Each structure stands twice: as C-alpha cells, then as structure tokens.
Amino acid sequence: MARLVVLGGGVSGHTAATFAAKWLGSSHEVVVVTPNSKWNWIPSNIWVGVGQMGKEDVTFDLAPVYAKAGINYKQAKAVSINPEGNERSDKPFVTIEYTLAGREGEVENIEYDYLINATGPKLNFGATPGLGDANGLGEFTVSVCTADHAVHANEEFQKCIQKMKKGERQKFLIGTGHGLCTCQGAAFEYIFNIEHELNKAGVRDMADLKWISNESFLGDFGVGGLHMKSMGFAVSSKIFAESLFTERNVDWIIGAHVNKVEKGKVHYELLDGSMNEEEFDFSMLIPPFAGVGLKAYAKDGSDITATLFAPNGFLKVDANYAAGAYENWKASDWPKTYQNPTYGNIFACGIAFAPPHPISKPMSSPNGTPINPTPPRTGMPSGIIGKAVAHSICDRILKGESSPLHEASMANMGAACVASAGKGLFDGTAAAMTIYPVVPDFEKYPGTGRDTDYTFGEIGLAGHWIKHILHHLFIWKAKLKTGWTMIPE
Amino acid sequence: MEKKAEHNIKAYGNNFTTMTPGPLAIKLRTCKIWQFIRFIIINIKMLIVVRKSH
Numbered sequence: 001m002a003r004l005v006v007l008g009g010g011v012s013g014h015t016a017a018t019f020a021a022k023w024l025g026s027s028h029e030v031v032v033v034t035p036n037s038k039w040n041w042i043p044s045n046i047w048v049g050v051g052q053m054g055k056e057d058v059t060f061d062l063a064p065v066y067a068k069a070g071i072n073y074k075q076a077k078a079v080s081i082n083p084e085g086n087e088r089s090d091k092p093f094v095t096i097e098y099t100l101a102g103r104e105g106e107v108e109n110i111e112y113d114y115l116i117n118a119t120g121p122k123l124n125f126g127a128t129p130g131l132g133d134a135n136g137l138g139e140f141t142v143s144v145c146t147a148d149h150a151v152h153a154n155e156e157f158q159k160c161i162q163k164m165k166k167g168e169r170q171k172f173l174i175g176t177g178h179g180l181c182t183c184q185g186a187a188f189e190y191i192f193n194i195e196h197e198l199n200k201a202g203v204r205d206m207a208d209l210k211w212i213s214n215e216s217f218l219g220d221f222g223v224g225g226l227h228m229k230s231m232g233f234a235v236s237s238k239i240f241a242e243s244l245f246t247e248r249n250v251d252w253i254i255g256a257h258v259n260k261v262e263k264g265k266v267h268y269e270l271l272d273g274s275m276n277e278e279e280f281d282f283s284m285l286i287p288p289f290a291g292v293g294l295k296a297y298a299k300d301g302s303d304i305t306a307t308l309f310a311p312n313g314f315l316k317v318d319a320n321y322a323a324g325a326y327e328n329w330k331a332s333d334w335p336k337t338y339q340n341p342t343y344g345n346i347f348a349c350g351i352a353f354a355p356p357h358p359i360s361k362p363m364s365s366p367n368g369t370p371i372n373p374t375p376p377r378t379g380m381p382s383g384i385i386g387k388a389v390a391h392s393i394c395d396r397i398l399k400g401e402s403s404p405l406h407e408a409s410m411a412n413m414g415a416a417c418v419a420s421a422g423k424g425l426f427d428g429t430a431a432a433m434t435i436y437p438v439v440p441d442f443e444k445y446p447g448t449g450r451d452t453d454y455t456f457g458e459i460g461l462a463g464h465w466i467k468h469i470l471h472h473l474f475i476w477k478a479k480l481k482t483g484w485t486m487i488p489e
Numbered sequence: 490m491e492k493k494a495e496h497n498i499k500a501y502g503n504n505f506t507t508m509t510p511g512p513l514a515i516k517l518r519t520c521k522i523w524q525f526i527r528f529i530i531i532n533i534k535m536l537i538v539v540r541k542s543h
Contacts, residue, residue: 239507239508242503242504242506242507242508243507243508243509245504245507246494246497246498246504246507246509247494247497247509247510248497249497251504252503380539380542384542384543413542414538414541414542415538415542416535416538416539426519426521429518429519432531432535434534434535436538436541436542454534454537454538454541456534458527458531459518460517460518460519460527461518461519461520461521462524462525462527462528462531463531465524465528466528466531466532466535488539488543489543
C-alpha cells in the first residue's frame with residue numbers, strides 16, 4: 001500500500017486529494033494535512049465582506065467530506081519535511097503539529113511515498129507595518145482573504161454606512177497593501193461591490209472611493225494585462241478597467257508600494273520614487289503572499305530548506321529559475337509537471353509552487369523598491385494543476401515508477417474568470433473574462449502574447465449569474481456530491 | 490437617458506483619456522433579455538476555453 005500525503009486542503013490540495021482518493025481506491029492511502037476544519041470557497045468572500053453572504057454560505061466542514069471519500073484527514077499544520085528520512089529510517093516523512101481542538105500542539109511524523117505541497121500562501125501582513133496582526137485582523141485595515149476576515153470587514157463596512165446615513169462623509173481605500181502583492185482581482189471585486197452596496201443603501205453620494213495598487217497600469221491583474229476582442233478591435237484591459245472605474249466614479253493610484261499603515265492613513269511610494277500619503281476611513285488592503293515557512297532536513301539532520309524551497313518559501317518545481325531579465329523570459333520557463341527537481345516524489349500545486357518569475361514586467365522605483373504584481377496561481381489554474389499532479393502520482397502508484405507525468409503548464413492553459421462588480425439577481429453585474437493562455441507566449445502569439453480568439457471579456461448581469469452559479473457548483477463539487485467529477489476545475 | 494458616466498471624467502485627470510459607456514451600453518448590462526442571450530454566449534465561450542485547458 002502506497003501513501004500519498006497532501007499538505008493543504010484549499011482549492012488545489014482538495015482537488016488533488018479527492019481525485020487521488022477516487023483513482024487510487026481503498027488499496028492505497030491518501031492523507032490530507034490542513035490546519036483548517038472548514039473548506040472555504042474564497043471567491044465568494046467578497047460577498048461576505050459586504051454582508052451579502054454569511055460565513056456559513058462560503059464554508060463547510062471538511063471532516064464528513066473526507067470521511068465519505070475515504071481520506072485520512074489530520075487537522076494539523078505541516079512543520080517540516082524530511083525527504084530522505086532520518087538516521088533511524090530511510091522512509092521520507094513530514095512532521096505535523098495538530099491544530100485540532102483537544103490535540104493542539106501535539107506533534108506527529110507521517111511517512112509518505114508521495115507528497116503534494118498545496119499549503120497555499122502565508123498571508124504576509126507583517127511585510128507592511130500596520131497592515132495587520134498575525135490573524136490578519138488589522139488594527140487599521142481589513143481583509144477579505146479568509147471568511148473570518150470578510151466577516152470582520154463587513155462589520156466595519158456597516159459601521160461606515162451608519163455614519164454616512166448620519167451625514168458623515170466616508171473615504172474608502174481599497175487595493176494592495178505592498179509593492180509585491182498578487183490577487184488584485186479580489187480587491188477589484190471588493191471595491192465595486194462596496195460601490196454597489198453604497199448605491200443600494202442610498203449613501204453613494206456620501207462616499208469617496210479610491211483604488212490603490214502595485215499594478216503599473218490599471219487592468220494589469222498580475223498577468224501583464226490582456227487584450228480582448230471588442231467591436232473589431234483588440235482592446236487592452238487597461239481601457240476596460242479605466243472605463244469601469246470612471247463609470248463608477250472611483251479614482252485610482254497605481255504603481256504604489258504601501259510601506260506603512262497608520263490609523264486612517266497609508267504611506268506609499270510610487271514608481272517615480274515619490275513618497276506620498278493617503279487618508280481613509282475604511283480600507284481593505286490585500287497582504288502580500290509568502291510560503292508558509294516549511295523547513296526541510298536531510299537524513300543527517302542538516303537544514304536543506306534552501307534546496308527544496310525558493311527564498312520566498314514556495315516549493316521549487318520544474319521551472320526555469322534562471323531566466324534572468326524580462327527580455328529573456330519565455331513561456332517555456334513555466335513548470336509543466338510541478339515535480340521537485342531534487343526529490344522526484346515531491347510535487348507542488350496551487351500557490352505553493354515557486355513561479356519562475358512574475359508575469360507582469362518587473363519594475364522598481366528609483367529608490368530600488370520593487371513594485372510589480374507577483375503572478376496569480378489561484379482559481380481555475382490551481383484546480384487544473386492539482387488534478388494533473390494527482391493524476392501523475394496515481395499513475396506512478398498504479399502503473400509503475402516510469403509512468404509519464406501529466407502536464408499542466410500555465411503557458412498552455414487558459415482561465416475563465418468572473419469578477420463581481422455587485423451582487424443582485426437582476427441588478428448585479430460582473431466582468432466575465434477568459435484568458436488564453438494565462439502566461440503570455442509572445443513567440444506563439446506575437447504582439448499581445450495571447451490568442452484573442454479565446455481571450456474576451458464583458459461586464460453585465462450575465463456575468464453575475466455565472467458567478468452565482470459557479471459559487472453553488474464549486475461548493476457542490478468540493479462536497480463530492482453526485483456528479484462532482486463531471487464539473488470541470 | 491442620462492450620460493452620467495461622462496460626467497465623472499475629470500479634465501487632465503487620471504481618467505481623461507479613457508472611454509465611457511453611453512446610456513444604451515449601461516442599460517443593456519442589466520437588460521434581462523439581452524443578458525440571457527449573453528449568458529448563453531459567454532458560457533459557450535468559457536466552456537471552449539475550459540476544454541482547451543484540460
């Protein structure tokens with residue numbers, strides 16, 4: 001019997017674990033190690049953050065789902081990996097520390113034949129002073145990165161609405177809280193959902209909304225922007241984004257590295273090197289991401305963390321990490337199999353794999369401060385990668401060690417994305433987009449880097465319907481209900 | 490129909506060079522019949538991209 005251990009139970013880890021359990025059957029073991037007791041459909045957190053959904057609408061208990069799937073679920077956080085075993089055994093293992101109520105702090109070693117690192121990110125609030133504490137519930141700003149954060153964000157948001165109803169003008173500042181953030185899309189959704197809710201509450205005229213982000217142009221979204229076919233033109237996402245911001249009367253600051261947050265004020269540096277301040281009454285700033293801080297040890301106990309992980313804490317995979325300057329970047333730099341180059345039985349998927357470089361062109365201020373989005377590895381790509389990695393491992397377990405690995409390069413993969421701009425069955429809107437491929441391939445698609453036959457976007461009520469349907473569809477799939485394998489990632 | 494979006498443009502400000510939707514474009518965004526048609530078209534387009542990506 002082989003044992004697959006999956007670290008992390010988010011979109012990517014959950015996909016990998018559930019498909020592996022289905023394909024391997026009861027003759028092999030799948031273990032999931034995740035510190036959370038609940039699964040969270042993160043894309044809907046923005047609706048929790050404006051009071052349109054509750055925490056219970058976007059989360060469910062993992063234990064019964066894993067029991068049904070025959071997965072050995074351990075509510076714990078991974079601490080370290082010993083890919084060569086230790087002085088007593090050659091068998092590789094991971095060390096975990098329980099977070100389960102009643103077993104908190106208890107440490108256990110779990111041996112594995114194959115390991116998938118799908119831990120997702122550490123929300124690195126500490127990178128910007130004042131952005132937030134270890135729990136992400138900042139003293140001065142809010143977040144929608146987890147369901148609990150979103151509940152807290154809504155509580156603060158409702159207070160602002162009450163103040164506006166009493167005649168007190170409020171300023172909302174939404175965006176990214178550091179020069180190297182990703183997930184601009186979540187902040188984009190949040191600011192327009194706030195705008196939509198303010199309109200519904202009849203207080204829009206009492207609010208000033210401002211966007212602040214590390215993108216060098218509006219509509220970059222961490223993927224270097226995209227060109228979409230519209231009215232016979234290939235139109236940049238910059239035009240569409242600026243149009244929407246103007247239509248909704250939202251001002252913007254771009255190319256900004258937020259370097260300090262105080263009560264009611266952020267300090268930021270722009271790409272031109274200038275230092276500035278912006279005041280706010282309510283602010284939701286996405287933190288930068290980092291690896292979760294897993295350590296790795298060799299058989300003799302020496303620290304080999306730098307062998308297994310990149311400096312940012314994400315797991316090294318089959319990417320070209322020596323691409324160098326932007327001019328040298330190629331689509332082929334991006335990983336295909338997500339296998340660790342040193343230890344062939346370790347894989348990564350979702351945010352946990354170390355990308356070779358950003359997708360957006362790297363930029364820095366004259367002071368040397370890097371200010372550019374880091375690459376997104378969330379949503380549809382993370383699910384597809386998780387499934388491909390599970391497929392590779394299952395093949396090797398069931399068909400032999402020489403089975404070819406499955407590939408899922410982000411440079412050869414598209415993504416469908418629906419960004420909510422307000423919730424409502426008949427007055428909601430969302431930007432529905434597809435992008436192909438996620439990582440631009442300028443050799444294959446000269447100019448825009450993407451196939452404009454498969455890259456499009458439009459905003460409207462239809463997009464909202466799709467987003468709402470996807471909410472229910474993916475929770476259905478994650479709960480492994482009837483037909484779950486038929487729903488694509 | 491009111492040309493409200495145009496009024497948000499600030500001369501030589503951040504948004505001076507962008508395009509803004511006219512009243513008809515904004516109306517169509519929440520027109521149920523038109524959006525039902527778009528719903529079908531967008532779904533087909535997305536399914537094609539999803540199929541190409543797996």
